[in-house]
Amino acid sequence: MTVADLQSAGEARRPAIDVLAPEIMDMAFGLIRVLDDEGNPHGPWIGDLGVDELVEILTTMFTTRAFDARMMKAQRQGKTSFSMGSRGEEAIGAVTATVMGAHDMCFPTYRQASYLLGRGRDPLAMMNQVYGNAADENLGTQISGLYTSSEFGFLSISGNLATQMPQAVGWAMAAKIKGDPTVALAFVGDGSTAESDMHAALTFASTYTPPVIVAIVNNQYAISTDEEVARGSAQTFAQRGIGYGLPSLRVDGNDVLAVHGATSWARDRALAGHGPTVIEFVTYRGSAHSSSDDPTRYRPEDEFDEFPLGDPIKRLRLYLQNRGFSNDQANALDEQIRNMIEAKNEEAEAIGTINTGERPSLRHTFELVYETMPPHLIRQRQEAGI
Amino acid sequence: MTVADLQSAGEARRPAIDVLAPEIMDMAFGLIRVLDDEGNPHGPWIGDLGVDELVEILTTMFTTRAFDARMMKAQRQGKTSFSMGSRGEEAIGAVTATVMGAHDMCFPTYRQASYLLGRGRDPLAMMNQVYGNAADENLGTQISGLYTSSEFGFLSISGNLATQMPQAVGWAMAAKIKGDPTVALAFVGDGSTAESDMHAALTFASTYTPPVIVAIVNNQYAISTDEEVARGSAQTFAQRGIGYGLPSLRVDGNDVLAVHGATSWARDRALAGHGPTVIEFVTYRGSAHSSSDDPTRYRPEDEFDEFPLGDPIKRLRLYLQNRGFSNDQANALDEQIRNMIEAKNEEAEAIGTINTGERPSLRHTFELVYETMPPHLIRQRQEAGI
Amino acid sequence: MTNTDESAGPISKMTMIEAIRSAHHVMMERDASVVAFGEDAGAFGGVFRCTEGLQERFGEARCFDTPISELGIVGTAIGMALNGMRPVAEIQFADYMYPGYDQIVSEAARMRFRSAGDFTSPIVVRMPVGGGIYGGNTHSQSPEALFTHVAGLVTMIPSNPYDAKGMLISAIEANDPVIFLEPKRVYNGPFDGDHDKPLVPWSKDPRGEVPEGYYKVPIGKAAIARRGDEVTVLTYGTMVHVAMNAAEITGVDAEIIDLRTLLPLDLEAITTSVRRTGRCVIVHEATRTSGFGAELSAQVQEECFYSLEAPIVRVAGWDTPYPYSQEWEYFPGPQRVADGMLQALKG
Amino acid sequence: MTNTDESAGPISKMTMIEAIRSAHHVMMERDASVVAFGEDAGAFGGVFRCTEGLQERFGEARCFDTPISELGIVGTAIGMALNGMRPVAEIQFADYMYPGYDQIVSEAARMRFRSAGDFTSPIVVRMPVGGGIYGGNTHSQSPEALFTHVAGLVTMIPSNPYDAKGMLISAIEANDPVIFLEPKRVYNGPFDGDHDKPLVPWSKDPRGEVPEGYYKVPIGKAAIARRGDEVTVLTYGTMVHVAMNAAEITGVDAEIIDLRTLLPLDLEAITTSVRRTGRCVIVHEATRTSGFGAELSAQVQEECFYSLEAPIVRVAGWDTPYPYSQEWEYFPGPQRVADGMLQALKG
Numbered sequence A, B: 001m002t003v004a005d006l007q008s009a010g011e012a013r014r015p016a017i018d019v020l021a022p023e024i025m026d027m028a029f030g031l032i033r034v035l036d037d038e039g040n041p042h043g044p045w046i047g048d049l050g051v052d053e054l055v056e057i058l059t060t061m062f063t064t065r066a067f068d069a070r071m072m073k074a075q076r077q078g079k080t081s082f083s084m085g086s087r088g089e090e091a092i093g094a095v096t097a098t099v100m101g102a103h104d105m106c107f108p109t110y111r112q113a114s115y116l117l118g119r120g121r122d123p124l125a126m127m128n129q130v131y132g133n134a135a136d137e138n139l140g141t142q143i144s145g146l147y148t149s150s151e152f153g154f155l156s157i158s159g160n161l162a163t164q165m166p167q168a169v170g171w172a173m174a175a176k177i178k179g180d181p182t183v184a185l186a187f188v189g190d191g192s193t194a195e196s197d198m199h200a201a202l203t204f205a206s207t208y209t210p211p212v213i214v215a216i217v218n219n220q221y222a223i224s225t226d227e228e229v230a231r232g233s234a235q236t237f238a239q240r241g242i243g244y245g246l247p248s249l250r251v252d253g254n255d256v257l258a259v260h261g262a263t264s265w266a267r268d269r270a271l272a273g274h275g276p277t278v279i280e281f282v283t284y285r286g287s288a289h290s291s292s293d294d295p296t297r298y299r300p301e302d303e304f305d306e307f308p309l310g311d312p313i314k315r316l317r318l319y320l321q322n323r324g325f326s327n328d329q330a331n332a333l334d335e336q337i338r339n340m341i342e343a344k345n346e347e348a349e350a351i352g353t354i355n356t357g358e359r360p361s362l363r364h365t366f367e368l369v370y371e372t373m374p375p376h377l378i379r380q381r382q383e384a385g386i
Numbered sequence C, D: 001m002t003n004t005d006e007s008a009g010p011i012s013k014m015t016m017i018e019a020i021r022s023a024h025h026v027m028m029e030r031d032a033s034v035v036a037f038g039e040d041a042g043a044f045g046g047v048f049r050c051t052e053g054l055q056e057r058f059g060e061a062r063c064f065d066t067p068i069s070e071l072g073i074v075g076t077a078i079g080m081a082l083n084g085m086r087p088v089a090e091i092q093f094a095d096y097m098y099p100g101y102d103q104i105v106s107e108a109a110r111m112r113f114r115s116a117g118d119f120t121s122p123i124v125v126r127m128p129v130g131g132g133i134y135g136g137n138t139h140s141q142s143p144e145a146l147f148t149h150v151a152g153l154v155t156m157i158p159s160n161p162y163d164a165k166g167m168l169i170s171a172i173e174a175n176d177p178v179i180f181l182e183p184k185r186v187y188n189g190p191f192d193g194d195h196d197k198p199l200v201p202w203s204k205d206p207r208g209e210v211p212e213g214y215y216k217v218p219i220g221k222a223a224i225a226r227r228g229d230e231v232t233v234l235t236y237g238t239m240v241h242v243a244m245n246a247a248e249i250t251g252v253d254a255e256i257i258d259l260r261t262l263l264p265l266d267l268e269a270i271t272t273s274v275r276r277t278g279r280c281v282i283v284h285e286a287t288r289t290s291g292f293g294a295e296l297s298a299q300v301q302e303e304c305f306y307s308l309e310a311p312i313v314r315v316a317g318w319d320t321p322y323p324y325s326q327e328w329e330y331f332p333g334p335q336r337v338a339d340g341m342l343q344a345l346k347g
């Protein structure tokens, strides 16, 4: 694990939003950081987030962590077949959710629960999806954690890695064609940058310069493999963007202010017609890859504690303390959220889990293939006895 | 059409072969040139090619140009269905063919006839392939111009763009695994860099650092579209390599000495275990994209004459004049080669063309699918009456 | 021809290329969300000229060139569709669709399903298919079975200009992803498999009479290209014309069904005919094993088992890549189709 | 079990995973040109552990992790094969093979053909297939028909540890590209479709007795999983076990053929049986339309038309993406297969 070329808080400059890519090539090798280890903010990326907004972000992060932990527990209890968490990465989704506009669109991976929660999705709805129960708005079509929410501008998550990337670029191309003042935000994992889709996305972004933010979440691991397997000889993932002539930033993903500053900058840029931005968010996958994974087979157990960028929740709490939101207040908030999650989970379990309660009908399986069920599916549905 | 950041002859530095990619990022934006407009060589990339070697290269270039012209004429006469030329780009193949070793492997596109000829392939064999006649060693399986020659280290050309790129990287990975002192040379067009295969190739090259040279032939056009459609916001194609942390050079592809210097450097590098090099060769597609194309629909007819890097044959002739190989000698050589091509073409036509003489039997079509013909193909072959 | 109505405007002679262009034109005129793009599809108008004039008329924002990335073409098309557009994407040759296949199969086809209808992907992906132009193994493929196996896709293939236009308009208006296969060998005329004969242009054929305006040929409906009593021929694309020729040379009174939409299939048209004739020949250019003919054969025997008087015959491309020099020995021409008909009659 | 000979060494109890691992081991020991790689295939030994221990034993040069690019995995495998290696590449789930499909179809499958034998591409691409693990639409697919349609590929799918090892060794030694499909639901035991019952481990099954050494199960040869007289069941992979269960619960005396190699197909084994029983049921997990069952059905009716006493029945996955919550209603379990058998008997 390398977090190459760590810059200290406040060191990275903040260019004008109409800056040209060649002028900031160095920023793909640096690291935009605002908060230092004592929770003090530095430099041009500080921004002006108020305590209320910060507490809202903290709320989302607490919610995500409690939600993840609860769902992992449910998986261990055999109540769902699968669970994927985002411990340690919560800042990225929680913060970007507050930056993006009402009509912007997020193209997520399976590790952006904090984005969806940050946009206002009810955890209960997400639990129903995890349990694939009768109240699952996904109607049982997808494995646990592959949420969808057009209401909250969150594309249905694909089980196929990176496929959302060219779609995000296409969505942004459409925005540009229509003249809509909207921006696409696409997330991709470090490992998934190796997929073909990433190249198509960056090539089309480079050619058509639509309003899109390409966010690479470098959480240090794919499944068992270190981020280096995808990064290869390059020093950073932000560097990929340079190859396409796109402005590329590397950002401390566990630093709420840095994430906020960089994403706002990129969004302003996109809205002003200056085109795409590539951002590598450096973070750490604190959880196992999924409930099917055993990380002790490939990394030291205490590695997260040693991670130089720390835990985003701890860091935000420290900063908030400096802003007058006390540790006790934070603890109370955390506890209140845990209770809320526990209560929602009871509600969800009461509706049903993978092996209790009713499930969405097989009828949906037939109905969701085409807009109108064609004759062969009507017949098969009948054969299936429903 | 832009040939961005033209450097003048002799200006580009020549780094040590063990240089690290970050130290030469600027070279992806420059242009290695040796020969000036008066045919005088300059700078650290001059090399030590003797007159004999240069005349050999000129011979290959003359041969390629005469061959292409003759095959295009044959297509116009209805003797083959298709023809693709490489007028203006001959230097790249002709020179690299002399740099690569006996056991190296070339992964070509359809515009590297000069490489194959430079390695010693008999033009007659290539004509037989173009005509798909009874002597076609390709046995009629491929359209005109998609040659194969394991004998000369030249992979069977695919009609699918860029697919050879990850194969070249895999070939080089095998060389590294086995410890063979060999290098793969892979060619790809500017337009084709947009294909997924390119990303896979560069990613795997970046991760495994095998002995491979990735040669992007920027001839200013895909079919009807300017190289800019694939390049997008980037300034050059060599720049792509930077994103993967690979040493990347941009080279005057119409300058025999520059091509020779850069390719030798990259090959030495690879053999010494320093890994891949990306080279963008800047050149100009002097011919139509293929016999199916009408370039007057998308570019001025005299554009080639205005191309700042000129015609590689004219430039080599000028340089050779300065080295004592006179214009008259060059003309004589050219004429002798044209006559040779004319004679070989007569021979090939006598064997057969697309509508005269015998063709390879349909039997081959069945026999070439698997090592041993499986029962269903034996049966189908019998049904086909052969 | 039956779907023409007055509102479709005056009739013009059109090739299939012109009919496809006209469908684009009509739809781009009617609906600002329709956009067309692909490799060389912009200023150049496509290597087969199917999008010619669109950029001039509708501007670069609505008809444009793309980088050479079929993945990018399909992937961005899906993204545009997610943002309310109606993208019509061109793949230069079906042989080059494979880099975009993942986006078609894993994304476009399943978007509605996986999101429980929360998102849809109404894209049209056009691509020329089939042999007969000396294209060798990379310009001759007929990959329809690779689409018909995928739940969530609609797969269509017209055989003449009138259908091509009406079907493409239906495809653009559909709310499901449509794979629109264009048999390139009949772009300019109804090629009947005799490659030595001069090509009959569409201007000499009634199916080349195409209304200039808006009309639709419905998805999921086959057409009877020839009525007959002795044997049912199931086919599509170029092979419709080859089958007509085979009927002529054999004198067999074949009922030739032009399937037009492969998925969803017009099973009723098929079974009605086979139950009557008791014999069935399936004809396609694609390689035989696991070709779409296999599915047709399976369904016919499932539905018409007790009516069949002889084994169903498949006439298809041999199970080899498409050769270059041997093109006309390989192509399932009128003689092979004729033999298939006679075999079905003997049975 | 018939192919075991003395030289294959002592017998061990193995799961299918262990058998696959053992095949790698034996071949990497015998032949220095055999290399194994894929996503997480190196130190981790693969998400299903099929390559576990190989890196430790043979070093990082011969068993290694790759970036997440199925295109890169297949493309570099072809390149290695061109340079004299015998690459065995793992795709983590068949559902993720699509980005590598172009390299498989356009390159590996046609390399020999297009170069007239000048170059070949003897690669093995392994991938887990099939449902039954709550994998939803992206961890449950059975894309075999997408390979059987492609001339130049060999497609294999074992149903038990013994076959898995012997077939994989044959695949690695083959000079053609082989698609090696692994039915993940039977990795650990012969799952018979009753998901509520505890899994029987392979250690309790004679087909889990696997020689530790080198032996081959030949390409292109089917096996009779159960002899019977009333109806022929054509199936493969997991469904072999489900069909056995169906025979049990119905009491139908079915002849169950485990095809093992889908392309090239052992047509003789099929026709011999169907001509005798006069009835045929085809069973697979893949979606029905244009699934491999269509090809089987077409060939059976072409070859055995006059022996058939009833329509051939297909039992297959419904033509929808694979659902998550509804997995066990969707899965073509023993009851559906049993119904298919009874239907074939009625006819």
Ligand SMILES: Cc1ncc(C[n+]2csc(CCOP(=O)(O)OP(=O)(O)O)c2C)c(N)n1
Binding pocket: A109, A111, A159, A160, A161, A188, A189, A190, A191, A192, A193, A219, A221, A222, A223, A285, A289, D039, D068, D092, D096
């Ligand atoms: C096309 C494809 N290939 C492989 C997989 C299997 N897979 C699921 S997650 C994963 C690792 C992804 O790593 P990364 O992109 O770093 O994301 P992270 O899990 O770290 O958030 C893999 C290989 C997949 N889902 N899709």
Ligand SMILES: Cc1ncc(C[n+]2csc(CCOP(=O)(O)OP(=O)(O)O)c2C)c(N)n1
Binding pocket: B109, B111, B159, B160, B161, B188, B189, B190, B191, B192, B193, B219, B221, B222, B223, B285, B289, C039, C068, C092, C096
């Ligand atoms: C996968 C694929 N897509 C599209 C094509 C059609 N095609 C053939 S050549 C060409 C243009 C290639 O341009 P470039 O890479 O610049 O090479 P050049 O012809 O200039 O040498 C296109 C689009 C193809 N052969 N393969």
Ligand SMILES: [Mg+2]
Binding pocket: A189, A190, A191, A217, A218, A219, A220, A221, A222, A285
């Ligand atoms: Mg990761």
Ligand SMILES: [Mg+2]
Binding pocket: B189, B190, B191, B217, B218, B219, B220, B221, B222, B285
């Ligand atoms: Mg070019």
